Amino acid sequence: MGQTDFRFSGASGVAVAKSKAATVDEAVAELVAQLPSDDLALILVFLSPHYDPHHFIADITRRFDETPVCGCTTAGELAPDGWDENSVVALAFSRGDFSAVVRPILNLDSFRVEDGRRIGGELRHELLRATPQVDRGSPFGLVLIDGLCRREEAVMSAVYASLDDIPIVGGSAGDGMRFEKTWVFFEGKAYTNAALLILLNTSLPFRVFKCDNFEPMPQKMVVTEADIESRTVKELNAEPAAEEYSRMVGIMDDAKLDPFSFASHPVLVRVGGSYYARSIQRVEPDGSLHFFCAIDEGMVLTAATSRSLVGSTRELFAQTQDQIGDVSLYIGFECLLRRLDAEQHQLARDMSELYRENRVIGFHTYGEQFGSMHVNQTFTGVAIGRRPA
Numbered sequence: 001m002g003q004t005d006f007r008f009s010g011a012s013g014v015a016v017a018k019s020k021a022a023t024v025d026e027a028v029a030e031l032v033a034q035l036p037s038d039d040l041a042l043i044l045v046f047l048s049p050h051y052d053p054h055h056f057i058a059d060i061t062r063r064f065d066e067t068p069v070c071g072c073t074t075a076g077e078l079a080p081d082g083w084d085e086n087s088v089v090a091l092a093f094s095r096g097d098f099s100a101v102v103r104p105i106l107n108l109d110s111f112r113v114e115d116g117r118r119i120g121g122e123l124r125h126e127l128l129r130a131t132p133q134v135d136r137g138s139p140f141g142l143v144l145i146d147g148l149c150r151r152e153e154a155v156m157s158a159v160y161a162s163l164d165d166i167p168i169v170g171g172s173a174g175d176g177m178r179f180e181k182t183w184v185f186f187e188g189k190a191y192t193n194a195a196l197l198i199l200l201n202t203s204l205p206f207r208v209f210k211c212d213n214f215e216p217m218p219q220k221m222v223v224t225e226a227d228i229e230s231r232t233v234k235e236l237n238a239e240p241a242a243e244e245y246s247r248m249v250g251i252m253d254d255a256k257l258d259p260f261s262f263a264s265h266p267v268l269v270r271v272g273g274s275y276y277a278r279s280i281q282r283v284e285p286d287g288s289l290h291f292f293c294a295i296d297e298g299m300v301l302t303a304a305t306s307r308s309l310v311g312s313t314r315e316l317f318a319q320t321q322d323q324i325g326d327v328s329l330y331i332g333f334e335c336l337l338r339r340l341d342a343e344q345h346q347l348a349r350d351m352s353e354l355y356r357e358n359r360v361i362g363f364h365t366y367g368e369q370f371g372s373m374h375v376n377q378t379f380t381g382v383a384i385g386r387r388p389a
Contacts, residue, residue, distance in 0.1 A: 012328035013097025013204055014384055016361050018079045020087045024055045027088050032063050035092045040064070042093045042100035042200070044142075044331075045071035045185065046078075046363040049176050050086040053183040053190040061188035067092075070102050070196055072144040072184045075174025075336040076364030082352030083339065085176075089361055091331065097387070098202045099131040104186045105195040108151040116158025119197060124163055127199045137203035140382055142331070143170030145195035147182040147366030150231060152374035153294045155195055160372035166199065167208040169380045171333030171365035177259075179281070182366065205324040205385030210370045212378045213312040216268050216275050219248045219303035226297050227288075233295055234288045242287040245280075249303050257283045263341035266377045267301040275302065279337050279376035292367050292376045309342055310350050313379065317358050324385040332362035332381040339364050341377075 017034035021027040035043070043064055047056055053073055061069045077084045093100060103123045105111065127139055141163060145152055152172060160168060173182035183190040221244060225235035236244040242257060249265040251257065259282075268275040278293045278301065321327055332355070342348045360381075368380040 013094040015092040040067040041098040043069045044091040057185040072173035074363035078362040082356040113158040117162040120159040120162030141168035142198040147172035170369035172367035211316040214304035217303040221301040231291045263337040277377040329359040332360040
């Protein structure tokens with residue numbers, strides 16, 4: 001990859017870099033060579049768990065000592081050349097087009113709603129102070145959060161309520177297919193059980209988005225027994241959960257339930273007149289179902305049917321261009337299960353090429369954030385337009 005390919009252009013305030021080097025030291029060196037070295041408001045990095053997170057964030061933070069560096073680990077990377085694994089991608093935001101402030105939210109196992117509201121309110125005022133009065137533009141927010149913390153809903157609800165309608169999107173950090181430990185990065189350190197709230201202000205046009213490819217079906221399932229804390233459903237419609245789920249979505253043998261079948265057959269919940277996916281992570285030995293999102297007894301789950309994954313995503317890109325004009329890049333947070341679904345249906349190459357053509361940069365997640373919601377099997381993010389001529 002030529003190191004000048006992703007420098008700032010005259011119309012874009014974001015530079016992009018990627019490395020697939022074998023070692024952390026080599027990967028950091030390649031990123032440094034590709035990115036501008038000064039006049040930066042923020043650097044975002046999305047790192048494969050193939051690399052040591054502590055070594056990586058310490059090294060790259062040292063190399064960009066004048067610029068805040070933050071990010072997280074992934075379940076796959078959305079790179080300049082399409083979908084990838086065992087790589088690291090980076091975004092550098094120019095100070096001429098962006099102002100940025102970042103705040104960590106640590107110790108999520110003891111997170112309280114008032115903590116999120118306080119942090120969100122303080123950061124909103126900090127962004128106002130950091131943004132010049134002239135050509136102030138508009139703000140948006142990004143949230144990166146430990147993908148195994150089971151606190152996403154509480155964090156998003158509290159933070160969003162404090163931001164005075166600033167649009168926010170984000171992703172839950174990943175650990176490949178291992179589901180052991182995920183990390184977020186701040187001030188040279190890697191944290192688990194933590195989240196980052198990032199607010200950016202820009203004069204460039206932008207649009208936050210949410211895209212999925214599912215439609216509700218008539219079949220309904222009521223959660224009749226669950227362990228809410230562990231996000232485990234034991235019974236659906238007063239029947240063993242795995243058996244009833246298999247019957248309702250048309251899988252003949254519940255013994256065949258695996259990540260690919262869950263990717264192809266999510267369930268939906270209705271919130272405020274809209275449907276959101278609630279994806280299943282795994283089936284437990286006792287036949288219960290472990291979810292990526294919060295669940296509750298009495299929750300009504302709706303079976304879903306698929307629309308074209310490629311077609312629905314292409315529609316999103318067309319609609320975004322209609323709204324804000326030419327898009328310089330999409331910062332994207334895409335569920336791991338969308339990738340698995342594409343692989344199962346031999347669509348991975350088509351999706352990867354579509355993302356390359358539209359310059360989607362980000363990562364595959366363990367969950368996505370949109371507004372106050374934590375969702376699954378969705379593609380969320382923010383499209384950044386070009387500077388007007």
